[in-house]
Amino acid sequence: MIRTFAFDVGETLVRDDRYWASWADWLHVPRHTVSALVGAVVARGQDNAEALRLIQPGIDPSAAYQAREEAGRGEHLDETDVYEDVRPALSALREAGARVIIAGNQTVKAGALLRALDLPADLIATSGEWGVAKPSPAFFERLVAQADVPADEILYVGDHPQNDILPAQAAGLRTAHVRRGPWGCLWADDPTVIEAADHRIDSLTDLIPLAGQ
Structure with missing residues (x-):
């Protein structure tokens, strides 16, 4: 039962549209770029944060997340x-x-x-x-x-x-x-x-x- x-x-x-669109806007790249890269890295078995590293090598996703929050551009539902x-x-x-x-x-x-x-x-x-x-x-x-x-x-x-x-x-x-x-x-x-x-x-x-x- x-x-x-x-x-x-x-x-x-x-x-997840809003979540990844907000990352694209923060990184100043087209939204399609982020969506496509997230799809690519997940399809090959990698964590989706790898998409952010491909766009901005050396990025610390946790630190960037916190920066977005402090700038008033963080998570929203x-x-x-x-x-x-x-x-x-x-x-x-x-x-x-x-x-x-x-x-x-x-x-x-x-x-x-x-x-x-x-x-x-x-x-x-x-x-x-x-x-x-x-x-x-x-x-x-x-x-x-x-x-x-x-x-x-x-x-x-x-x-x-x-x-x-x-x-x-x-x-x-x-x-x-x-x-x-x-x-x-x-x-x-x-x-x-x-x-x-x-x-x-x-x-x-x-x-x-x-x-x-």
């Missing part, structure tokens, strides 16, 4: 960043008796921004707040502890095989891969994803019939 639905954040619940199916899907899951957790690789500030959106979730947490990030097994151990149910009663929903589907499966959770955003579309029909994901969905509303199963 699935008693808890846990969700990745970027390109699962919210669009509002309702326009949230995918249209998020509120109806999460609300329906809770109405069906399931617990909803949002937990992804985001900063401490992003956690506060997500909570300010008042999404229909029982818990919202980020890797910055937990001090551990995906794909570390410790991230999923923390998630299971927070859910307070056996791992196989949790369905983790995400778009990225290496950060979401494969480590969640290895931790004993059930998984759902969403065909959404660049990574979700890129790997939707990958044999590894097909084998590892318990469910492959095109919309979060596809999860509603799974509540209680």
Whole structure:
């Protein structure tokens, strides 16, 4: 039985457009340049921060992030960043008796921004707040502890095989891969994803019939 639905954040619940566009503007390069480089480095298995280093060799992403915050050009989220199916899907899951957790690789500030959106979730947490990030097994151990149910009663929903589907499966959770955003579309029909994901969905509303199963 699935008693808890846990969700990745970027390109699962919210669009990443604004985040990377703001980095492009800060670095004074075309937005398409950043988007294309992020796609390229992630597709070849590198951390997305490598895209910033390609644009500006020697950049310290953490220091640059802090500089943006101090300049008033830091992280921002509002309702326009949230995918249209998020509120109806999460609300329906809770109405069906399931617990909803949002937990992804985001900063401490992003956690506060997500909570300010008042999404229909029982818990919202980020890797910055937990001090551990995906794909570390410790991230999923923390998630299971927070859910307070056996791992196989949790369905983790995400778009990225290496950060979401494969480590969640290895931790004993059930998984759902969403065909959404660049990574979700890129790997939707990958044999590894097909084998590892318990469910492959095109919309979060596809999860509603799974509540209680």
